[in-house]
Amino acid sequence: MIKNNRICQTFGIEYPIFLAGMGGAACPKLAAAVSNAGGLGVLGAAACTPSQMRRWIKETRDLTDKPFGIDTLLPMSVRGGGNLKQNNGKNPADLLSEYQKLAKDFMNEHGLKMVQHDRQASEEDNLGFFTKEFFEAQMEVVIEERVPVYAAGLGNPAPWMERLKANGTKVMTVVGAVRHTIKVASAGVDAIVAQGHDAGGHNSPVGSMALIPQVVDASNGIPVLGAGGISDGRGIAAAFMLGAEGVWIGSAFLASEEADIFDHQKQAIVDATEEGTVISRSVTGKPARIIRSAWTDFWERSDLEPLPMPFQSGIAGPVLESANKDKRQDINPGFAGQGIGMVKAVRSADEIMADLIEGMERSLKDSAKMYE
Numbered sequence: 001m002i003k004n005n006r007i008c009q010t011f012g013i014e015y016p017i018f019l020a021g022m023g024g025a026a027c028p029k030l031a032a033a034v035s036n037a038g039g040l041g042v043l044g045a046a047a048c049t050p051s052q053m054r055r056w057i058k059e060t061r062d063l064t065d066k067p068f069g070i071d072t073l074l075p076m077s078v079r080g081g082g083n084l085k086q087n088n089g090k091n092p093a094d095l096l097s098e099y100q101k102l103a104k105d106f107m108n109e110h111g112l113k114m115v116q117h118d119r120q121a122s123e124e125d126n127l128g129f130f131t132k133e134f135f136e137a138q139m140e141v142v143i144e145e146r147v148p149v150y151a152a153g154l155g156n157p158a159p160w161m162e163r164l165k166a167n168g169t170k171v172m173t174v175v176g177a178v179r180h181t182i183k184v185a186s187a188g189v190d191a192i193v194a195q196g197h198d199a200g201g202h203n204s205p206v207g208s209m210a211l212i213p214q215v216v217d218a219s220n221g222i223p224v225l226g227a228g229g230i231s232d233g234r235g236i237a238a239a240f241m242l243g244a245e246g247v248w249i250g251s252a253f254l255a256s257e258e259a260d261i262f263d264h265q266k267q268a269i270v271d272a273t274e275e276g277t278v279i280s281r282s283v284t285g286k287p288a289r290i291i292r293s294a295w296t297d298f299w300e301r302s303d304l305e306p307l308p309m310p311f312q313s314g315i316a317g318p319v320l321e322s323a324n325k326d327k328r329q330d331i332n333p334g335f336a337g338q339g340i341g342m343v344k345a346v347r348s349a350d351e352i353m354a355d356l357i358e359g360m361e362r363s364l365k366d367s368a369k370m371y372e
């Protein structure tokens with residue numbers, strides 16, 4: 001039943017297990033490995049330039065002949081030119097020098113040096129970072145490359161639906177509230193990811209156990225994937241009990257051999273407990289679950305609030321890049337969900353998928369026996 005449900009039929013896969021499109025970490029090797037193991041690998045292209053997206057898509061196609069997807073962000077606050085002022089009414093652009101000095105002071109305090117770059121961006125890539133033009137250029141790549149599956153990790157893909165559907169692309173979107181579910185369902189997406197507060201990265205203020213069934217009820221019959229805190233087969237079975245027909249799993253794959261994060265970040269996943277994460281705006285400007293670090297603690301203590309997206313990324317980026325260069329787990333351990341307490345070792349994606357499938361099937365059988 002699970003191997004041939006609506007999600008499997010819609011996306012042409014064997015198991016309804018999706019690799020969450022984690023920015024940067026969900027690279028071609030990892031996405032292809034998940035697809036080759038019977039799930040659906042999704043590239044985490046949120047921070048990729050258009051040319052990098054094209055390279056990733058080509059590399060993934062070279063590694064698998066199975067369906068795969070790509071995930072980008074579509075934040076209305078940026079695309080729609082919304083009100084990006086701080087709570088004090090100031091324009092974030094006018095605060096950049098003050099915040100850059102703050103970041104420089106942090107780097108000096110922690111012995112970090114700015115990473116120097118000697119590269120020139122192509123005209124296609126010279127769009128700024130996390131700007132309206134950046135997000136729209138990414139969508140043009142998705143459409144031109146005819147990617148099998150597109151996932152909006154944030155926002156509503158409605159403006160691109162007609163062109164995506166004309167390509168035969170399956171479209172899904174991540175939501176964190178019932179009101180978002182209603183909007184994307186009316187846009188005609190093929191699946192909806194209900195991502196609760198337990199999840200790593202951008203998530204919902206509502207816990208997964210409460211969110212998933214409410215999204216199912218509001219989805220107008222569109223299949224739902226559960227997400228947030230799902231790191232083993234028991235979590236997958238629980239999501240099915242809540243009405244989901246598939247799962248969107250991220251943190252369990254962060255500690256995979258294929259994940260494109262640093263070794264010190266993989267070790268941070270293995271070392272962490274269920275209490276090791278916090279919700280912070282310190283990296284992207286939007287609330288996101290991340291492993292607690294000196295950087296998140298710094299902003300918790302600060303009298304200044306983080307800048308809104310896209311400005312905060314420009315403040316955090318140089319700090320975290322320098323921390324990665326110096327292998328500073330204490331400063332940039334990375335994004336992760338509350339399920340990391342179940343991740344005990346760095347393993348191959350094949351091993352992780354095999355355990356998820358076996359655990360899912362065993363848990364479903366065990367639950368059925370309880371009511372015989």
